[in-house]
Amino acid sequence: MIEARSLTKRYGTKTAVDGVTFTVRPGKVTGFLGPNGAGKSTTMRMIVGLDRPTEGLVTVNGRPYAEHRSPLLEVGALLDAKAVHIGRSAHSHLRALAATHSIPRTRVNEVIEMTGLASVANKRVGGFSLGMGQRLGIAAALLGDPQTLILDEPVNGLDPDGVLWVRQLARGLAAEGKTVLLSSHLMSEMALTADHIIVLGRGRIIADAPVAELVGSTTETLVRVRTPHVEHLQVALAAQGATVANNEPFLLDVTGTPIERIGELAASAGVVLHELRTITGSLEEAYLSLTRDDVEYQTDAAVGFDPRLIASSAPVTRTSQEEQR
Numbered sequence: 001m002i003e004a005r006s007l008t009k010r011y012g013t014k015t016a017v018d019g020v021t022f023t024v025r026p027g028k029v030t031g032f033l034g035p036n037g038a039g040k041s042t043t044m045r046m047i048v049g050l051d052r053p054t055e056g057l058v059t060v061n062g063r064p065y066a067e068h069r070s071p072l073l074e075v076g077a078l079l080d081a082k083a084v085h086i087g088r089s090a091h092s093h094l095r096a097l098a099a100t101h102s103i104p105r106t107r108v109n110e111v112i113e114m115t116g117l118a119s120v121a122n123k124r125v126g127g128f129s130l131g132m133g134q135r136l137g138i139a140a141a142l143l144g145d146p147q148t149l150i151l152d153e154p155v156n157g158l159d160p161d162g163v164l165w166v167r168q169l170a171r172g173l174a175a176e177g178k179t180v181l182l183s184s185h186l187m188s189e190m191a192l193t194a195d196h197i198i199v200l201g202r203g204r205i206i207a208d209a210p211v212a213e214l215v216g217s218t219t220e221t222l223v224r225v226r227t228p229h230v231e232h233l234q235v236a237l238a239a240q241g242a243t244v245a246n247n248e249p250f251l252l253d254v255t256g257t258p259i260e261r262i263g264e265l266a267a268s269a270g271v272v273l274h275e276l277r278t279i280t281g282s283l284e285e286a287y288l289s290l291t292r293d294d295v296e297y298q299t300d301a302a303v304g305f306d307p308r309l310i311a312s313s314a315p316v317t318r319t320s321q322e323e324q325r
């Protein structure tokens, strides 16, 4: 469990983290989101004692990190995968870390196997690809089999197999009852991995909720109807007070009427349906809507556009996001 209370970090006149209070609970994957510069890394660094809070307090498993006698057994962190002696092999890097906590050699071999590094374990870390470096960072975080894991951008540089592996790893650790805090800018991946989301914007918490709640409260849910009798159904729906958009031939997007009612209306009006389904918003839409006013480093191209356009760099259709649902 991670508990932050009024946690604040100022660098000179810059307030990187501004009085945040949150709890990261065991048995769940908690996604830590926010635009560039929002304060995620600074918060994570304070959790593991690499930065000292200007004000406030953060504890891991009930104590500040520095007060744990064997911190690697309490919390494993991947913060900067490049922070490794490049002349060492993966194996010797992990052995050296293990030695500081009397972690047995068998555990070193175990995490090397778990992270898929067995074939390169004796190679110099300096020659590692970005993805291999990430795997080594994750191996180091897992070494002490800690109750709490903090992974900053763990899928950065990983191939699709690696991304899937991190997802399964994070879910598996949470299923074992561990506390998992994970940051990523990949919203579709976060939607598949996290149970709970904390969003930071300009150093403050702008959302702290289960994924479904966050998406449900921030985005619109609509019912998509495909029918060869668009006009007929549109009239029937309008008579019920539904809001109906007809953006494509044979297709209606309906809000304000439950899906069951639409099916019943179609049946009683003798309207044939080729499709009837609920479309819920995505985590990406929810995130972009929440952080719209908190993006510090925005490109000119992004100003004034629909966030969905910025996210996909493509014309605004819901189709690409729907496919992920």
Ligand SMILES: Nc1ncnc2c1ncn2[C@@H]1O[C@H](COP(=O)(O)OP(=O)(O)OP(=O)(O)O)[C@@H](O)[C@H]1O
Binding pocket: 011, 014, 015, 016, 034, 035, 036, 037, 038, 039, 040, 041, 042, 043
């Ligand atoms: N050592 C430092 N000295 C001065 N300012 C810093 C320092 N570290 C971070 N900052 C500033 O604090 C703010 C928060 O940075 P931080 O790296 O925590 O953001 P982040 O949410 O992790 O961003 P990103 O998604 O880009 O990694 C930024 O404005 C950053 O420039």
